[in-house]
Amino acid sequence: MTDFDVVIVGGGPAGLTAAVAAGRRGWRVALFESNDDIGGMAASFDVADIRVDHGSHRLHPAASAPVRSMLEELLGDDLQVRERNGRVRVDGTWLAFPFRATDLIRHVSPSFLLGVGRDALLRPMRRPKAESYAELVRVGLGPTVLDRFHGPMAHKLWGVDPALLSEELARRRLPIRNSAGLVRMVARTSRPTGRVFLYPRHGFGQIVERLSEAALDAGVQVFTGQPVTSVVPGVGEVRFSSPLGGVGAGRLLWTGPVAGLQHALGQSVRSPVTHRGLVLVCLVLPHGPWTEFDAHYVPDPEVVFSRLSEPRNYRHDDRGGPRTVLCAELPCSPGDALWSASDEELMARVVEGIQFCGLPEVHVDEVVVRRLSAVYPVLTVEGRHQRANALATVDHVPGITVLGRQGRLVGDNVHHVMDMALTAVGCIDDDGSWNDSAWREACRRFEDHVVQD
Ligand SMILES: Cc1cc2nc3c(=O)[nH]c(=O)nc-3n(C[C@H](O)[C@H](O)[C@H](O)COP(=O)(O)OP(=O)(O)OC[C@H]3O[C@@H](n4cnc5c(N)ncnc54)[C@H](O)[C@@H]3O)c2cc1C
Structure with missing residues (x-):
């Protein structure tokens, strides 16, 4: 037996x-x-008596x-x-994320809107030139969305030009892959009930x-x-x-x-299969909430983090004092300069990113860093x-x-x-x-x- x-x-x-x-x-x-x-x-783990996740997690x-x-x-x-309450930076402007029709009308840049509209009209003319992440997005959603959002975000997450990433990765990663899907999604997420997630009270x-x-x-x-x-x-x-x-x-x-x-x-x-890792930089601020938002998504290559979340805004929890924690997710490869940077350097790079994005100033009491070595499998066209x-x-x-x-x-x-x-x-x-x-x-x-x- x-x-x-x-x-x-x-x-x-x-x-x-x-x-x-x-x-x-x-x-x-x-x-x-x-x-x-x-x-x-x-x-989850404790930072300054606040339950914090390994980057933004929602059910x-x-x-x-x-x-x-x-x-x-x-x-x-x-x-x-x-109810989700995030923001995404597109063309240097913060948009509510998940998208809401009224917010888009008010804040999206005219050049982005025109580009997306033109790309939707020209969709029948586009044919894939290769089986890649970039081509799946370019053909389905158009060059504007590829160049100004999905391309830089994919490059940041996987550390590889999206033209070299496999189409399979895009299929597994992107729920919305064409303009009609985008319109349907905005119609759904414009209603509060269409943008909910589940989250446990204590992290x-x-x-x-x-x-x-x-x-x-x-x-x-x-x-x-x-x-x-x-x-x-x-x-x-x-x-x-x-x-x-x-x-x-x-x-x-x-x-x-x-x-x-x-x-x-x-x-x-x-x-x-190689994996991209993540350095998680948690900044403890003396007073919270820092903003009303749960997460900020940042594709800009100048900014070291892809996402910045504030765990307290993910849940209603009576526990916890006046402090708050911000979690910055820094995609990188184990062993590279970012992976090996000191806590002080990492904090400085995150604070720089916060300033670059025009987000509220931070006064950091403490920094806690965690490293995850295998987060995003890197599937390339070649491999x-x-x-x-x-x-x-x-x-x-x-x-x-x-x-x-x-x-x-x-x-x-x-x-x-x-x-x-x-x-x-x-x-x-x-x-x-x-x-x-x-x-x-x-x-x-x-x-x-x-x-x-
Ligand atoms: C930044 C980030 C954000 C995410 N956001 C979300 C989200 O919003 N919503 C969501 O649903 N999911 C999210 N996820 C994904 C989620 O974390 C994973 O789907 C989930 O943790 C995978 O569970 P798993 O059990 O398959 O693997 P893991 O969580 O990786 O667990 C595998 C376990 O196996 C152990 N192990 C490995 N080798 C051995 C060995 N030889 N012997 C014994 N033990 C071993 C490891 O130590 C580990 O504990 C996110 C992940 C990350 C990194």
Whole structure:
């Protein structure tokens, strides 16, 4: 008999959701997480006694019914429905984001409006010259939106000219890809009910905290500080090891990076998919709120951050004193100058950006910096087969199922990866056998996920 019926590697939202679902089926389940804390990218942490997320996180209302009902059960009234109130800088002007028709009429620059209108009329004349991120946007939305918004934003996030980024990345990232879709979106988001999101009262990390409690309640054994470093596959039993020693599992659900599994299996990792990282710079201000907005989106190349959020504005929470925290997301590559910059340099660059954008002055009490090394998979035109090739090396290994954001090399949201986790557990029959055809079909469905910002 194996030590566990199901073992999950990784304690982010995907792994924790799988743990809850498998534990509730009465199986012997364990979860191994390499960090000392659970939650992965979706965890929250304290800065100046304020709960702060790893960059701007919101739960999208598009969550599937099973995911939504699990979250409602776990969070109850703490799952708040909030109205989005962000701003985006287009052509040097702040526009309400999500867009609102009246705000657009008042604030959008005439040259931008004319450009977008002309591009919509000329849409039938445009043909793609290549299968790239830039071409998908240029053909669908037009050169004005490409040159003044999506192009610079994509360049900032992935660090690569969007003409060299794959079309697949654009399909997975951009929910709106043509002028008609833009008009429909503005019609929807002009109504307050059309621009809502869900957010837990005590920070986004409350989701993983409640999932972890539910996993323990379901009898799951959770081991933190336990990276899984070697795996020997097999039908009936998968053997693996962590610092705790060797363990056997009927099925292993892997939610960590694909390259980590390839290493653990002893495979040689050829041309891996590279990832863009993120430096998160949290500025503590003595008084809040700093502005009424939840997030500012900034494509301008002169500004070091892509987004600046104020966590207190994401929720209604009676806790907390007079202070507020601003979180600046600085996309960069592990090891580059920005990644290696000191806290003081990073703070200075963020403050410069705030001044450049004409945002209110900041007096910073304290700065806290966190670094995430693998945030955005970089899929290029040249390496467009890299993702499929990497998945092919791990997708049919006996006894192992690969899921989650890093597992499937995607930029998916929490509701997507929770759905993957529920589906994966549903593919294990009561006798422990694996329904491979159902999983393959589900993986085809996951390919249609589009990231919601
Ligand atoms: C800046 C930013 C903004 C975002 N905004 C949103 C948003 O608004 N809405 C939204 O829904 N989503 C958002 N996301 C995405 C969300 O954070 C992810 O979808 C989610 O965290 C992915 O969950 P996961 O479990 O697949 O992976 P992760 O959260 O990456 O968790 C994987 C876990 O596996 C562990 N692990 C890795 N290797 C091993 C190993 N060998 N052994 C043991 N453990 C291992 C890791 O330590 C980690 O804890 C955002 C992400 C970022 C970075």
